[in-house]
Amino acid sequence: xxxxxxxxxxxxxxxxxxxxxxxxxxxxxxxxxxxxxxxxxxxxxxxxxxxxxxxxxxxxxxxxxxxxxxxxxxxxxxxxxxxxxxxxxxxxxxxxxxxxxxxxxxxxxxxxxxxxxxxxxxxxxxxxxxxxxxxxxxxxxxxxxxxxxxxxxxxxxxxxxxxxxxxxxxxxxxxxxxxxxxxxxxxxxxxxxxxxxxxxxxxxxxxxxxxxxxxxxxxxxxxxxxxxxxxxxxxxxxxxxxxxxxxxxxxxxxxxx
Amino acid sequence: xxxxxxxxxxxxxxxxxxxxxxxxxxxxxxxxxxxxxxxxxxxxxxxxxxxxxxxxxxxxxxxxxxxxxxxxxxxxxxxxxxxxxxxxxxxxxxxxxxxxxxxxxxxxxxxxxxxxxxxxxxxxxxxxxxxxxxxxxxxxxxxxxxxxxxxxxxxxxxxxxxxxxxxxxxxxxxxxxxxxxxxxxxxxxxxxxxxxxxxxxxxxxxxxxxxxxxxxxxxxxxxxxxxxxxxxxxxxxxxxxxxxxxxxxxxxxxxxx
Numbered sequence: 438x439x440x441x442x443x444x445x446x447x448x449x450x451x452x453x454x455x456x457x458x459x460x461x462x463x464x465x466x467x468x469x470x471x472x473x474x475x476x477x478x479x480x481x482x483x484x485x486x487x488x489x490x491x492x493x494x495x496x497x498x499x500x501x502x503x504x505x506x507x508x509x510x511x512x513x514x515x516x517x518x519x520x521x522x523x524x525x526x527x528x529x530x531x532x533x534x535x536x537x538x539x540x541x542x543x544x545x546x547x548x549x550x551x552x553x554x555x556x557x558x559x560x561x562x563x564x565x566x567x568x569x570x571x572x573x574x575x576x577x578x579x580x581x582x583x584x585x586x587x588x589x590x591x592x593x594x595x596x597x598x599x600x601x602x603x604x605x606x607x608x609x610x611x612x613x614x615x616x617x618x619x620x621x622x623x624x625x626x627x628x629x630x631x632x633x634x635x636x637x638x639x640x641x642x643x644x645x646x647x648x649x650x651x652x653x654x655x656x657x658x659x660x661x662x663x664x665x666x667x668x669x670x671x672x673x674x675x676x677x678x679x680x681x682x683x684x685x686x687x688x689x690x691x692x693x694x
Numbered sequence: 695x696x697x698x699x700x701x702x703x704x705x706x707x708x709x710x711x712x713x714x715x716x717x718x719x720x721x722x723x724x725x726x727x728x729x730x731x732x733x734x735x736x737x738x739x740x741x742x743x744x745x746x747x748x749x750x751x752x753x754x755x756x757x758x759x760x761x762x763x764x765x766x767x768x769x770x771x772x773x774x775x776x777x778x779x780x781x782x783x784x785x786x787x788x789x790x791x792x793x794x795x796x797x798x799x800x801x802x803x804x805x806x807x808x809x810x811x812x813x814x815x816x817x818x819x820x821x822x823x824x825x826x827x828x829x830x831x832x833x834x835x836x837x838x839x840x841x842x843x844x845x846x847x848x849x850x851x852x853x854x855x856x857x858x859x860x861x862x863x864x865x866x867x868x869x870x871x872x873x874x875x876x877x878x879x880x881x882x883x884x885x886x887x888x889x890x891x892x893x894x895x896x897x898x899x900x901x902x903x904x905x906x907x908x909x910x911x912x913x914x915x916x917x918x919x920x921x922x923x924x925x926x927x928x929x930x931x932x933x934x935x936x937x938x939x940x941x942x943x944x945x946x947x948x949x950x951x
Binding site: 478504533540547550590594597599613618626627672 | 727730731733734735736757759760761788789790792793794795797800801802803804807843844845846847848849850851852853854856857860861864867870871875876877878879882883884927929930931932
């Protein structure tokens, strides 16, 4: 169950890592889904306003993955008034107003824009997600400091609560995770060295000669081969494998059997 | 229920909009969540390999939102072999290999990188999501053309199936939705005109004079006021509201009562 409010929080922090607030969620599973996304993207501080009962044997904990071990049991229950008085609040809504004729949901920022601005600001912020179906009410939005909205299809822009929070936290992951803090290695690809790639192309040239590929076509074919590998950024291991195959294809050790 | 395979599909299309394939999902709710995210971000073509039973009164349709009207009932059931033989397949995995010592899950691309490359390629692609808990097996990945992985916390990079698909489709929304196809207006903000803003600053200057703000501080205070509004990109309506308030504060029509 969430802790009571006051004791758990460190109100002196100037860290720009936002808290995540969920207002009046009806479905425990959605609270669990949001906690899991927080854990996936490096957030820790979950605030709950009027939460549903969060049974350790129920859906909230079932959907939370590893967040059941820390984020969910350490969540802080607080009132909406305390939320808006203690935090710079960023209300997340699917529907925006179209123009400045109405300021309830306009102007707004996208999550990608927030990801650029928030790290430059010292001070406590909270991303605020509303209840299922109706989101945050206009009365609640009147007390919210700024509006965030996820770009989606005009035909159906209303995201499920858990999915909206997941996307927002994904976009803001750079606030919580340094590049070295993800599960990914430093580079997505490691291209083989140019000398090794030249040996690969030599191997293809040898094969073309061995199979009597028409001489007038060889330069063009070699250019094509180079372009395919060039776009694929093959790894050292991939290139070595090709070199071995080409050598055996060219030499055909079993052709005289 | 999904249609049978062959008749529904248009195999001659060269559209780069990828299909979404879900392999051996166990939980109908996850299929519904993925269908909803597809609808939210403009995708339409759902492929199901060994799906769970999708009862129109069950969780798949319950989680699908408006996608229950089209994407879910129009989903295509097919075999894994047909999937990999008919599509350029992009397998989504949380865990990647670290180096080119193992090519099952390396090299890989992030969803953001795919969003840049896929629109430049004609030909049918499918994003392939595996079953809950274990994802795509190494044997399945051996038949997959390339790997996609969402950057997440090294402490806990394993996303829920529905959440992983939601983020991937969000990142790839630009393949499906032109900028004018989202629910958002053309601009997130509409800044008031410079002449109107000058009238605002004149209003503040009048107020400072009226309240006998120390003359030596006025220029500095006016710079500060200009900076605050300058960062906020206020709308015409916001500025007009401030101008009205400032005029009434300066004139104080009721001060002589």
